[in-house]
Amino acid sequence: MTPAGAYRQPPHDGTLPADLAAAVELGGEMGRLFAEFDWSAHPLGPPVQWSAELRAALAVVLTSRFPIVLWLGPDDLFVVYNDAYSQILGENIQRRSVGPGSEVWWDIWEPISPMLASVIATGQATWSFDLMLPMVTAGRRTERYFTFTYSPLIGAAGVNTQYRGFCQLLAEQLSAAMASAVGYEQERQRADALAELDRAKTALLTKCQPRVLRPVDAVVPASADELSTARHRLRDWLATIDVGSSRITDILLAVGEAVINAIEHGSGGDPRRTVSIEAFLRDGSLAATVTDSGSWTVDSSASRRSQQRGRGLTLINGLADHVDTVRTTQGTRITLRFDHAVGSDQGANL
Amino acid sequence: MRLLINHDTTDEAIVVRVEGEIDSSNAEEFVNDLSSAVGLASAHPARVLVVDLQGVSFFGSAGLNAVLDCHEKGAANGTAVRLVAARPEVVSPIKVTRLDRVLDLYASLTEAVAPPSLP
Numbered sequence: 001m002t003p004a005g006a007y008r009q010p011p012h013d014g015t016l017p018a019d020l021a022a023a024v025e026l027g028g029e030m031g032r033l034f035a036e037f038d039w040s041a042h043p044l045g046p047p048v049q050w051s052a053e054l055r056a057a058l059a060v061v062l063t064s065r066f067p068i069v070l071w072l073g074p075d076d077l078f079v080v081y082n083d084a085y086s087q088i089l090g091e092n093i094q095r096r097s098v099g100p101g102s103e104v105w106w107d108i109w110e111p112i113s114p115m116l117a118s119v120i121a122t123g124q125a126t127w128s129f130d131l132m133l134p135m136v137t138a139g140r141r142t143e144r145y146f147t148f149t150y151s152p153l154i155g156a157a158g159v160n161t162q163y164r165g166f167c168q169l170l171a172e173q174l175s176a177a178m179a180s181a182v183g184y185e186q187e188r189q190r191a192d193a194l195a196e197l198d199r200a201k202t203a204l205l206t207k208c209q210p211r212v213l214r215p216v217d218a219v220v221p222a223s224a225d226e227l228s229t230a231r232h233r234l235r236d237w238l239a240t241i242d243v244g245s246s247r248i249t250d251i252l253l254a255v256g257e258a259v260i261n262a263i264e265h266g267s268g269g270d271p272r273r274t275v276s277i278e279a280f281l282r283d284g285s286l287a288a289t290v291t292d293s294g295s296w297t298v299d300s301s302a303s304r305r306s307q308q309r310g311r312g313l314t315l316i317n318g319l320a321d322h323v324d325t326v327r328t329t330q331g332t333r334i335t336l337r338f339d340h341a342v343g344s345d346q347g348a349n350l
Numbered sequence: 351m352r353l354l355i356n357h358d359t360t361d362e363a364i365v366v367r368v369e370g371e372i373d374s375s376n377a378e379e380f381v382n383d384l385s386s387a388v389g390l391a392s393a394h395p396a397r398v399l400v401v402d403l404q405g406v407s408f409f410g411s412a413g414l415n416a417v418l419d420c421h422e423k424g425a426a427n428g429t430a431v432r433l434v435a436a437r438p439e440v441v442s443p444i445k446v447t448r449l450d451r452v453l454d455l456y457a458s459l460t461e462a463v464a465p466p467s468l469p
Contacts, residue, residue: 224375231371231408249439253446256410260374311447312411318446 015039017048019055027062028083030097034062037098044073044098057153070153071116077101107136115150125151129282219276222267222292224260230277231256234288241281243341251286251338254319255279257312258290258334265309266292266332285321286341293331352376354405355383357390362463363398363432364391369405377412384420392427399424400462402434409440414447421453430454432462 024031069081320336391399424431456462
């Protein structure tokens with residue numbers, strides 16, 4: 001589709017074939033960089049010599065608003081990506097396009113290079129769900145979470161041999177960014193920022209995930225008044241992915257208790273703080289994560305209040321199949337897993 | 351979240367019917383209502399309070415703590431507190447926390463108001 005008025009015929013100076021010349025015009029900042037790059041000295045050679053399949057793939061990448069990267073070349077796997085991908089990289093934007101993969105992604109080459117190698121060897125696509133990649137950002141290792149696939153580019157003679165291209169679709173689980181808490185006095189701004197992140201993330205993941213895997217997530221102020229909102233949102237989502245009604249009851253109860261703990265103990269009931277709730281399906285199991293920006297105090301006393309709180313923890317432990325609590329200086333993150341939440345046949349439809 | 355709480359007085363008991371979702375945003379209201387109902391029931395000749403939870407669609411630790419508190423207040427002043435609980439939303443949390451060993455549960459309002467007498 002050509003948006004009326006937005007498209008203009010690019011000047012054809014012979015350095016780019018007509019299809020790529022059109023694509024770079026529509027490709028925003030990365031399109032401009034691609035057009036300006038001196039390809040004559042690059043191992044991939046000038047784009048006029050590239051195969052039609054590769055040019056078509058590249059045109060898709062440059063003009064898409066979804067984050068996509070191509071890994072090109074028989075050995076070095078040069079990365080070429082689009083504006084949407086560079087936005088996900090954020091401050092890592094200095095990672096240059098068209099560089100060899102092992103240099104551009106030196107910090108995560110160890111986990112990702114075997115995935116790329118397996119696509120080269122078999123042609124089978126990889127699938128990584130919410131995978132933590134310890135990227136170096138501003139000189140520091142930061143845990144970031146991504147959901148992505150590597151798949152082969154198919155050329156006229158099968159899997160493209162001249163340019164072993166790999167297409168990667170990628171969506172970052174922005175929850176990792178949420179965990180990097182800021183100062184208390186900034187919490188209000190943070191709530192606004194989180195709401196914005198929440199919307200962006202929902203839009204991104206809804207686009208990325210197949211229907212049955214579409215996750216739900218919510219960022220709510222740390223107030224008991226928000227409990228029912230969060231619960232209803234989760235319940236509606238569980239119903240759309242065909243979780244049975246008795247299972248929904250158990251999941252809502254256990255996650256509800258985790259949210260109460262996050263509000264009352266992790267945030268001190270301060271509505272300026274926020275609690276994030278995420279849930280997704282993986283292989284028929286449902287995982288729900290509740291994150292707050294405080295720490296759950298350990299109360300081992302036999303007081304009535306302690307007993308009452310213990311009842312919430314009993315519900316969590318009794319109803320979830322697996323409970324994992326991670327405490328950091330920035331907050332507490334509890335993940336509840338419910339096995340066989342939906343039939344395994346649904347996961348197989350992917 | 352709005353809770354609907356109705357009180358009813360019959361010859362056999364004081365009956366409290368609850369409708370809605372009970373969580374920590376409204377548990378205090380629920381506790382207060384149960385507390386006054388236990389007071390009413392203790393002055394009633396039958397000394398029986400029936401709490402009908404058939405209209406409750408969410409019942410977490412806040413609800414459990416409230417009915418346990420009510421049960422203990424009743425025990426302290428000689429009033430039997432019976433719960434009508436058959437919905438999984440209510441029965442599941444009671445069983446998981448093993449409060450079914452403590453609380454007096456009935457599957458219907460009829461049974462709770464007039465429990466079948468021993469043969």
